[in-house]
Each structure stands twice: as C-alpha cells, then as structure tokens.
Amino acid sequence: MAERLRVVRVVDETPDAKSLVFARPPDFTYRPGQFLTLRVGDVARCYSLCSSPYTDDELAVTVKRTPDGYGSNWIHEHVVAGTELQALPPGGVFSPKSLDDDLLCCAAGSGITPIMSIVKSVLAAGSGSIVLCYANRDERSVIFRDGLAALVEAHPDRLTVIHWLETVQGLPTPPALSALLRPYVDREAFVCGPTPFMDAVSTALTELGTPSVRTERFLSLVKNPFEPRKKKPAAVADRTATVEVELDGERHTVTWPVNQRLLVAMREAGLPVPSSCEEGRCGACVCRRTDGEITMANNDVLDATDLADGYVLACQSLPASDKVAITYD
Numbered sequence: 001m002a003e004r005l006r007v008v009r010v011v012d013e014t015p016d017a018k019s020l021v022f023a024r025p026p027d028f029t030y031r032p033g034q035f036l037t038l039r040v041g042d043v044a045r046c047y048s049l050c051s052s053p054y055t056d057d058e059l060a061v062t063v064k065r066t067p068d069g070y071g072s073n074w075i076h077e078h079v080v081a082g083t084e085l086q087a088l089p090p091g092g093v094f095s096p097k098s099l100d101d102d103l104l105c106c107a108a109g110s111g112i113t114p115i116m117s118i119v120k121s122v123l124a125a126g127s128g129s130i131v132l133c134y135a136n137r138d139e140r141s142v143i144f145r146d147g148l149a150a151l152v153e154a155h156p157d158r159l160t161v162i163h164w165l166e167t168v169q170g171l172p173t174p175p176a177l178s179a180l181l182r183p184y185v186d187r188e189a190f191v192c193g194p195t196p197f198m199d200a201v202s203t204a205l206t207e208l209g210t211p212s213v214r215t216e217r218f219l220s221l222v223k224n225p226f227e228p229r230k231k232k233p234a235a236v237a238d239r240t241a242t243v244e245v246e247l248d249g250e251r252h253t254v255t256w257p258v259n260q261r262l263l264v265a266m267r268e269a270g271l272p273v274p275s276s277c278e279e280g281r282c283g284a285c286v287c288r289r290t291d292g293e294i295t296m297a298n299n300d301v302l303d304a305t306d307l308a309d310g311y312v313l314a315c316q317s318l319p320a321s322d323k324v325a326i327t328y329d
Contacts, residue, residue, distance in 0.1 A: 045071035091284030099126025108193030241319035292324030
C-alpha cells in the first residue's frame, strides 16, 4: 500500500524547521490534521500534513530538527527537490467532525503542523471560527509566521492568533493558560506539541470544563512497516468472534479468533486495511467500532474523546463480544 512521493521543493520555515512539499498523486485523499508515515533512511517516522485538502494542490509536511532525532536530521541533511520518499496512506483521527464548528486550537513548536491544516480547511471550506494559541521559544522560532498573519488578515472575523513566546512570558503553565483560554472553553479543543505543553493545556482545559480536548502525540516507531513482514503461524483458538467490516463502501464479514489481533484477522481475510507500526504507537490503523465490544492491548495515541467516539486501533484490538462491527468509512 506504500507509494512513492516526489519532493518538488524544500522550504526553510525557521532556522531548524523545513517543509517538504510533494507532488500530489491522482486520487490522493486525506482529512485535515492527518499524518503521513514516511520511510526515512532505515526507519519509519510519522509527520503531520500541514497542507489542506481544500486549498493545496500539493502535499506538505514540516519537520523540525531535534539534536538526537535520527529522522529529522536525516531529512534535513538528505532531502532535496527531486528526492522520492516512500509513504503509507494518511492516518490518524486528529480531525474536526465538522468544519462549521468553532474550534480552540493550541500548538507549540512543530505541533502547529496538523493545526495549520485544520485552520486552512475550516477557513476555506467551512463556516467555523478559530482561536489559535501558539507557543514558541522566541519570535524566530514561529513556524508559518507569515502564513498565519496572512490568514488573519484575510479572515479577521474568523481567526484569532494568540502568540506565546517563552522569552517574554515564560513557560506556559496550567494557571496561566487557564486565564488565557477561559473565554473559549465552550469550543472543541485540538492540542499538539511537546508532551509538557500538551499536559499543561489539557490540565487547564479539563479544569475549565472544556467538553472535548483532542491531542495528537507521535512516538518513534520501533518496527519498520516498510520492511517485509514475517509470516506468522495462523492463530488457533477455541473460540472465534465475527466482525463486520465496512471498508471503501463495501461490507465484509470476517471470522475473528479471540486470541488474534483484529488487523491480522482482516489481513488474513484479504482486506486491504491500512497499518503502519502495529505497536499501538502511531494510529495509522485506526477504525471506529459501531457495534459490539473490543479491548485493546496497548494504546499510546487515542485520547479519551477518541475512545468515547468509538475509535480503536486495529493492531491492538481483541474481541470482547461474539459479534463486532467496525467501519473505516
């Protein structure tokens, strides 16, 4: 299911952040806020799309260099216009249900990447308004500074950007964020950035009673989904469940051994379901449970809102009822 994406240009966003702009293949679809899993040297890494499916003819991800980051350093040192990278289909559920809803977005550093995709999409294809709180070390670190300013100028009544600079205001803390974000707690919130920032925002918004706080977390993948998979012996179980799968507008009924992960059961049934890390760390295999019960062995990416909406990771799911229904549509 992997395809090769060709880099058409590399954009220097800040001294330590670059955007890779890819030619968009025909029939390539994605939702605002989703990510790509790219083969980077000898490893796989997940990078959010900062482009919008509604405004951009090309695809783009933004990568901030970190001192010990193998993936980010490899990209900064090796990728130029003309480079081709292998990519898995877009994944993730960090996306608004409706572009007509008013949103509160909070980002820090390169966490602005999926938020930028959401902001552009809402302004271009929806009627919602957005308040964006964007934290950075200093003014030179602000990714998409000019792009955000242009969007504010074009949509002054729908987009408000609040910049938080650590050199001026210090590190964001829950009390300080509570005071700043209190007027917007009735909106669904989307939060992305370093873990301490997301924890501080989530604490503040939860204490303020925000109805829904969506977070996006990326962890380095241990396995490389681009390497050939080793064939595992077929699962033998005393009991099986049945799962009805809605995929690409079609329904399939699959026998699901109770000791086998859902992803494996669907793959053995010949269904072309998406996946990446198979560790519960990326979210590429996410689907939504519509009936029955499922337990997950591991989950490092879905938050409480995702779970309440029925989202599960196919690579970590085991049946907890005799009949289950899921959908990818």
